[in-house]
Amino acid sequence: MKLRTNVRRIRAGVFVSVIAGAAVMASVSLAWAEHDDGNLGGEHGFSNRNLKGYYGFNISYGVLVASGPNRPEVPALPFVSMERMFFDGEGGCMVSSIGNVNGQSTPSTSTSCTYSVNRDGTGTSEAVFPGTPIYDPIPIAFVITDGGNEFRTVATKFIVGTFTARRQ
Numbered sequence: 001m002k003l004r005t006n007v008r009r010i011r012a013g014v015f016v017s018v019i020a021g022a023a024v025m026a027s028v029s030l031a032w033a034e035h036d037d038g039n040l041g042g043e044h045g046f047s048n049r050n051l052k053g054y055y056g057f058n059i060s061y062g063v064l065v066a067s068g069p070n071r072p073e074v075p076a077l078p079f080v081s082m083e084r085m086f087f088d089g090e091g092g093c094m095v096s097s098i099g100n101v102n103g104q105s106t107p108s109t110s111t112s113c114t115y116s117v118n119r120d121g122t123g124t125s126e127a128v129f130p131g132t133p134i135y136d137p138i139p140i141a142f143v144i145t146d147g148g149n150e151f152r153t154v155a156t157k158f159i160v161g162t163f164t165a166r167r168q
Helices: 002-034
Strands: 053-064 077-087 093-101 104-109 112-117 122-128 138-145 150-155 162-167
Touching: 053 150, 093 122
Parallel strands: none
Antiparallel strands: 053 077, 053 162, 077 093, 093 104, 093 112, 112 122, 122 138, 138 150, 150 162
């Protein structure tokens, strides 16, 4: 009987602690939202300005899956790449890369590139690379980490791969 009572008290204590922690996190989030003065990152939320500047990264292994209605003849191909991205702080970007697709060196530079950062530090970007196996814009999703000095991504279409970009 005493063991059951102690287990119930422990469970109740854990439940109350979880609820209290959630309430504190919610109030902190609301406080940040109420005091947003447009500053970069940190306590006041993120914006496109957080990524302003140059970043470098490499994709150590990825798979290009460009097949689909626009390119049914392209098979899945392994690739690696090293890239440099520039963000203008206002939603425009540029990507320069040198890739190795299925054993062939392929340099490319985006002809259009846009990005958008959400207040929580997540965001999306897409870029067009003419002369590559993918004609359509290549989209990625990302999260800003390390106080804006890096961001981590996952390709959301055409490519199976991830990378972490570091501020230069």
